[in-house]
Amino acid sequence: MEKIIDEKTQGNTLTLEAREGNSRKLYIESYGCAMNFSDSEIVASILADQGYNTTNLLEEADLVLVNTCSIRDKAEQTVRKRLEKYNAVKRINPKMKVGVLGCMAERLKEKFLEEEKIVDLVVGPDAYKDIPNLLKEVEEGRDAVNVILSKEETYGDISPVRLGGNGITAFVSITRGCDNMCTFCVVPFTRGRERSRDPQSILREVDDLAEKGYKEITLLGQNVDSYLWYGGGLKKDFKNASEMEQATATDFAQLLDMVATAHPRMRIRFSTSNPQDMHEEVLHIVAKHPNICNHIHLPVQSGSTRILKEMNRQHTREEYMKLVDRIWEIIPGCSISQDMIVGFPTETEEDHKETMSLMEYVKYDFGYMYKYSERPGTMAARKLEDDVPEETKSRRLTEIVDLQQKHSAIRTAEFLGKTVTVLIEKESKKNKDEWSGRTEHNNVAVFPKENYKAGDFVNVKITDCTTATLIGEVVGYS
Numbered sequence: 001m002e003k004i005i006d007e008k009t010q011g012n013t014l015t016l017e018a019r020e021g022n023s024r025k026l027y028i029e030s031y032g033c034a035m036n037f038s039d040s041e042i043v044a045s046i047l048a049d050q051g052y053n054t055t056n057l058l059e060e061a062d063l064v065l066v067n068t069c070s071i072r073d074k075a076e077q078t079v080r081k082r083l084e085k086y087n088a089v090k091r092i093n094p095k096m097k098v099g100v101l102g103c104m105a106e107r108l109k110e111k112f113l114e115e116e117k118i119v120d121l122v123v124g125p126d127a128y129k130d131i132p133n134l135l136k137e138v139e140e141g142r143d144a145v146n147v148i149l150s151k152e153e154t155y156g157d158i159s160p161v162r163l164g165g166n167g168i169t170a171f172v173s174i175t176r177g178c179d180n181m182c183t184f185c186v187v188p189f190t191r192g193r194e195r196s197r198d199p200q201s202i203l204r205e206v207d208d209l210a211e212k213g214y215k216e217i218t219l220l221g222q223n224v225d226s227y228l229w230y231g232g233g234l235k236k237d238f239k240n241a242s243e244m245e246q247a248t249a250t251d252f253a254q255l256l257d258m259v260a261t262a263h264p265r266m267r268i269r270f271s272t273s274n275p276q277d278m279h280e281e282v283l284h285i286v287a288k289h290p291n292i293c294n295h296i297h298l299p300v301q302s303g304s305t306r307i308l309k310e311m312n313r314q315h316t317r318e319e320y321m322k323l324v325d326r327i328w329e330i331i332p333g334c335s336i337s338q339d340m341i342v343g344f345p346t347e348t349e350e351d352h353k354e355t356m357s358l359m360e361y362v363k364y365d366f367g368y369m370y371k372y373s374e375r376p377g378t379m380a381a382r383k384l385e386d387d388v389p390e391e392t393k394s395r396r397l398t399e400i401v402d403l404q405q406k407h408s409a410i411r412t413a414e415f416l417g418k419t420v421t422v423l424i425e426k427e428s429k430k431n432k433d434e435w436s437g438r439t440e441h442n443n444v445a446v447f448p449k450e451n452y453k454a455g456d457f458v459n460v461k462i463t464d465c466t467t468a469t470l471i472g473e474v475v476g477y478s
């Protein structure tokens with residue numbers, strides 16, 4: 001969930017400050033969506049209480065964990081290669097234990113443990129609190145596995161450590177699992193049914209982050225707009241809740257309002273919004289609070305109503321366009337980004353052209369685009385033949401990536417000559433004399449450091465830009 005997949009962070013080994021007295025070493029690597037990176041922080045937090053400090057040196061690790069992604073076949077192949085590497089190290093250091101976490105756990109547990117015997121530990125996304133017990137099993141020489149998906153688990157009571165963070169921006173999980181059953185998607189099978197986290201525990205986590213000096217949070221879930229707290233339990237069981245529970249339930253608009261009101265100086269983002277669950281109330285809350293960023297990640301996956309129906313996306317092309325119009329009416333200038341899949345089964349040239357014309361209509365600020373990858377167990381895999389040839393998928397992908405580049409360039413250039421507020425996050429990778437940060441519209445901006453520091457909100461006059469980056473100079477604090 002991103003869910004935002006930043007290719008630059010894939011496979012990052014994230015570490016945190018050592019806790020005194022901890023003597024064992026944990027090496028944890030994460031793949032996939034933002035949700036996985038956030039989960040790794042929960043795991044590191046649980047293991048810090050078990051005597052583990054993190055390391056970024058594989059060779060010195062007592063425990064190696066890889067938090068895996070199943071969303072596309074390529075993601076799984078990458079992880080399998082990493083497992084080969086861990087096993088080569090294990091031959092030199094036989095005491096080292098290797099565990100697979102996350103979305104590949106359920107699907108491949110037997111293969112990993114029994115057939116290939118390459119891992120000691122397999123833990124699904126809802127079983128992280130069981131890791132201490134599972135580690136005992138491993139120490140006693142048994143393979144350990146827990147891939148049970150839960151109706152309740154939201155890790156609301158765990159205060160996650162922040163792995164590899166900049167101390168400025170953080171993810172806060174608000175929902176787990178997904179009920180949308182998009183026919184291409186493996187998430188409902190790997191992460192289970194949708195449940196929401198207690199708003200009080202979310203607020204406590206944000207309070208804690210604010211106290212530690214964080215300046216921006218992203219509320220995270222596969223489908224944040226579907227957030228619904230009625231005392232705990234699955235979203236699908238809401239209809240069976242008592243009248244009292246239903247009447248006092250908290251939805252996403254209310255949660256967003258609560259968080260933004262409690263922390264007017266904290267910048268707030270959220271991801272991912274599924275168009276079918278996005279209500280206008282949320283848009284009004286975004287418009288009402290200056291600290292909620294005017295950016296909506298609104299995956300559409302295809303511009304063809306026929307394909308959207310095959311994908312079970314529960315909205316048409318026209319309904320999506322209307323939603324985009326409403327976003328701009330209620331939040332003028334709001335930036336919108338997309339996820340798109342090319343080559344879904346039966347996708348014709350005509351369908352592909354509809355995707356391109358929808359992109360022309362929205363002129364997304366940026367997007368994440370993928371070739372359809374058939375996932376075992378999904379409805380599409382069971383019912384539809386993966387019939388779009390690989391060359392066609394590649395060509396269509398190139399076409400939409402090129403179009404997106406053109407649109408990103410147009411959107412970025414709209415800021416030329418304007419002054420925008422930027423939260424300074426880190427040193428620019430290209431120039432150590434420059435800061436890099438993001439605007440509320442999620443554009444990266446770079447500018448001379450002067451006397452400003454990471455964590456400052458500054459006003460930057462934009463004088464130049466590339467396709468995706470704003471270039472400017474600071475005119476003062478915001």
Ligand code: SAM
Pocket residue numbers: 001003033071072178180182184185186187222223272273274299300301339340341370371372373374375
């Ligand atoms: N929950 C979000 C939604 O429904 O819009 C996104 C979840 S998913 C982790 C991130 C993106 O991966 C999706 O938006 C989709 O574009 C892509 N994706 C998911 N399944 C895929 C598949 N089988 N093949 C290719 N891309 C896929």
